[in-house]
Amino acid sequence: MDTNNMHPVMKWVEYRLPVFSFLDHSLGTQYPTPKNLNYWWNFGSLLGLVLVIMIASGISLAMHYTAHIDFAFNSVERIMRDVNYGWLIRYIHMNGGSMFFIAVYIHIFRGLYFGSYQAPREILWMIGIFILLAMMATAFMGYVLPWGQMSFWGATVITNLFSAIPVVGDSIVTLLWGGFSVDNPTLNRFFALHYLFPFVIVGLVVLHIWALHIHGSNNPTGIDVKNKEQDTVGFHPYFSVKDLFGMGVFLMFFMFFVFFAPNFFGEVDNYIPADPMVTPTHIVPEWYFLPYYAILRAFTGDFLVYQVVSLGGLLMDAKLAGVLAMFASILLLLFMPWLDGAKVRSCRFRPIMAMAFWVFFLDCLVLGYIGGKPAEGIYVTIGQFTTFYYFFHLLVLVPLISRLERPKPLPESINASVLKAAE
Amino acid sequence: MNIIKTSVAVLTLVGAVFTPQETLASGDTPHAPKQEWSFNGLFGTFDQAAAQRGFQVYQEVCASCHGLNLLSYRHLSGIGFNEAEIKAIAATVEVQDGPDSEGEMFDRPGIPADRFVSPYPNPQAAASSNGGKAPPDLSLMTKARLGGSNYVYGLLTGYADAPIEFELPEDGNYNKYYPGHVIAMAAPLDDESVEYTDGTKPTLAQHAKDVTTFLAWAAEPEMEERKRMGIKVLLFLLVLTGMLYAVKRKVWEDLH
Numbered sequence: 001m002d003t004n005n006m007h008p009v010m011k012w013v014e015y016r017l018p019v020f021s022f023l024d025h026s027l028g029t030q031y032p033t034p035k036n037l038n039y040w041w042n043f044g045s046l047l048g049l050v051l052v053i054m055i056a057s058g059i060s061l062a063m064h065y066t067a068h069i070d071f072a073f074n075s076v077e078r079i080m081r082d083v084n085y086g087w088l089i090r091y092i093h094m095n096g097g098s099m100f101f102i103a104v105y106i107h108i109f110r111g112l113y114f115g116s117y118q119a120p121r122e123i124l125w126m127i128g129i130f131i132l133l134a135m136m137a138t139a140f141m142g143y144v145l146p147w148g149q150m151s152f153w154g155a156t157v158i159t160n161l162f163s164a165i166p167v168v169g170d171s172i173v174t175l176l177w178g179g180f181s182v183d184n185p186t187l188n189r190f191f192a193l194h195y196l197f198p199f200v201i202v203g204l205v206v207l208h209i210w211a212l213h214i215h216g217s218n219n220p221t222g223i224d225v226k227n228k229e230q231d232t233v234g235f236h237p238y239f240s241v242k243d244l245f246g247m248g249v250f251l252m253f254f255m256f257f258v259f260f261a262p263n264f265f266g267e268v269d270n271y272i273p274a275d276p277m278v279t280p281t282h283i284v285p286e287w288y289f290l291p292y293y294a295i296l297r298a299f300t301g302d303f304l305v306y307q308v309v310s311l312g313g314l315l316m317d318a319k320l321a322g323v324l325a326m327f328a329s330i331l332l333l334l335f336m337p338w339l340d341g342a343k344v345r346s347c348r349f350r351p352i353m354a355m356a357f358w359v360f361f362l363d364c365l366v367l368g369y370i371g372g373k374p375a376e377g378i379y380v381t382i383g384q385f386t387t388f389y390y391f392f393h394l395l396v397l398v399p400l401i402s403r404l405e406r407p408k409p410l411p412e413s414i415n416a417s418v419l420k421a422a423e
Numbered sequence: 424m425n426i427i428k429t430s431v432a433v434l435t436l437v438g439a440v441f442t443p444q445e446t447l448a449s450g451d452t453p454h455a456p457k458q459e460w461s462f463n464g465l466f467g468t469f470d471q472a473a474a475q476r477g478f479q480v481y482q483e484v485c486a487s488c489h490g491l492n493l494l495s496y497r498h499l500s501g502i503g504f505n506e507a508e509i510k511a512i513a514a515t516v517e518v519q520d521g522p523d524s525e526g527e528m529f530d531r532p533g534i535p536a537d538r539f540v541s542p543y544p545n546p547q548a549a550a551s552s553n554g555g556k557a558p559p560d561l562s563l564m565t566k567a568r569l570g571g572s573n574y575v576y577g578l579l580t581g582y583a584d585a586p587i588e589f590e591l592p593e594d595g596n597y598n599k600y601y602p603g604h605v606i607a608m609a610a611p612l613d614d615e616s617v618e619y620t621d622g623t624k625p626t627l628a629q630h631a632k633d634v635t636t637f638l639a640w641a642a643e644p645e646m647e648e649r650k651r652m653g654i655k656v657l658l659f660l661l662v663l664t665g666m667l668y669a670v671k672r673k674v675w676e677d678l679h
Binding site: 035074077080081087088091233237238241242244245248249251252255256258259260262263268269271272281 | 465493494498559562563566567568569571602642644645649650652653654656657660661663664667668670671674675678
């Protein structure tokens with residue numbers, strides 16, 4: 001950055017703490033960005049925006065919320081009715097959770113399609129998976145705070161999963177609950193952790209962006225930057241303005257739900273105060289957990305995959321297998337850089353892998369659908385098949401296709417691909 | 424309304440299979456049919472006359488068993504009651520207050536800041552007077568049931584004789600739309616349950632429609648302000664996004 005043209009005050013600061021050149025190198029004209037990034041690359045900055053919105057609205061809510069089982073439900077309703085614009089803050093926060101997951105899932109599938117996890121971006125990708133895990137924990141605990149029926153029973157079902165762990169399972173559950181059932185101590189610690197975790201996410205995001213800046217963004221062709229002059233443009237103004245436009249579109253989508261369908265993503269049961277004596281007829285998690293919920297429930301005694309992995313039931317019971325499979329479904333993604341053995345990143349040049357990607361995408365949607373259905377009849381069969389396919393894709397198809405498929409010829413450079421597309 | 428429907432349909436297609444599925448606990452209970460509500464749609468507002476009549480229905484019928492504990496009398500300004508009317512309404516109830524300087528609890532007439540007084544002193548009393556199960560509070564009823572206002576209306580008008588093959592327990596009532604069909608509450612409304620002062624014909628359907636409008640307001644008193652603000656916010660974002668797009672085009676021009 002040319003310090004000679006700076007305002008004297010800026011220059012004074014810059015000499016002592018070089019914030020301006022730091023910004024210029026991380027988000028400004030000096031951060032080279034592949035010029036062929038498409039709109040799927042907008043979701044990173046959108047996630048940053050949602051994180052800020054969630055923290056800002058969340059802190060405002062925390063100023064009015066009471067983390068006690070006798071008051072939590074009514075304190076949320078007080079926010080909705082009597083706090084100035086409380087309904088707005090609360091609906092932003094509530095729908096923000098769903099927006100966060102919509103954006104993060106698109107972000108992840110984008111990475112999968114264009115091979116963004118491949119060398120040298122393995123650590124960048126893995127930090128991203130940890131962010132997803134932290135988001136899931138935060139969202140789960142946040143959903144418990146209004147202390148409605150689904151809050152209570154969701155918390156009961158999910159925390160009970162840990163009891164499947166051999167030997168220490170019951171102790172872990174007691175620790176999570178702070179007692180012997182989901183009760184006031186549970187609500188209190190969930191509130192404390194729900195407030196803490198977003199800042200853990202912020203820390204992880206800093207690492208994520210740091211790792212990103214070492215090798216820069218991947219791009220739709222998946223090929224490396226060869227000539228900085230020809231292949232890249234400065235992040236500012238090109239991508240700063242493109243990201244701002246994306247934020248406008250995304251905010252319209254977000255705000256539509258906040259103002260006109262604020263309970264679209266929610267469950268009606270959560271407007272009934274928690275009652276430990278009355279079990280809802282159908283306990284379901286929030287929509288963004290449904291695929292994992294389907295995987296969890298797929299593991300029954302007669303599920304063939306269970307029979308195989310547990311050596312006919314010798315190794316573990318079906319509940320433990322389901323819990324492990326649920327966690328494995330996410331943790332496996334950590335190994336994507338090595339499961340995928342291809343030399344070419346982008347599925348644009350890997351037609352067979354692209355096809356497998358879309359089938360996998362569809363499989364995840366179906367898992368989500370099944371997760372919202374009662375575990376009976378045909379839903380069980382579909383759930384078990386799609387669960388099998390989820391792991392089959394990651395553990396068999398990806399390693400095989402990536403190593404056997406002959407990719408299409410790559411463009412000479414990012415610049416060449418842009419010029420060719422323009423013809 | 425169409426915009427909502429289209430957007431919801433698009434979302435249903437894209438993300439959607441994820442959407443929490445409506446599952447009927449009891450298998451065969453049908454969904455209550457959709458009604459025309461004044462508060463439907465992007466520009467919908469509460470029909471204040473209907474909400475006020477509905478308040479009367481609540482006061483004269485529902486309030487003998489069902490609380491409305493998230494509302495204060497002062498909130499009634501939201502459906503068009505003026506200050507004097509609200510004071511008069513609040514003054515009709517006795518509120519226990521205290522302790523006073525001598526440590527005694529005392530009764531006084533209600534004031535607008537008081538919460539709606541519950542029909543029972545505590546949940547145990549509510550349960551024991553109603554066959555073991557307390558009548559639910561109605562503050563959030565239209566948000567807390569699948570089908571919302573349509574369900575509440577359907578329930579109030581859905582009482583019928585049980586089909587011959589249906590085994591109705593002795594203390595139950597048959598309702599077309601209540602999950603499982605057996606509801607403890609006897610049909611609360613009938614033609615002329617309440618005498619309206621504005622000349623509206625007091626039919627069962629009218630009572631049900633009015634009280635549902637009142638309850639819809641009670642559950643979402645912020646709805647009108649929310650929608651009004653939403654229109655402004657979306658228009659603002661539309662213009663802003665359009666301008667940002669123009670800037671983006673301009674900035675990228677020299678690259679293309």
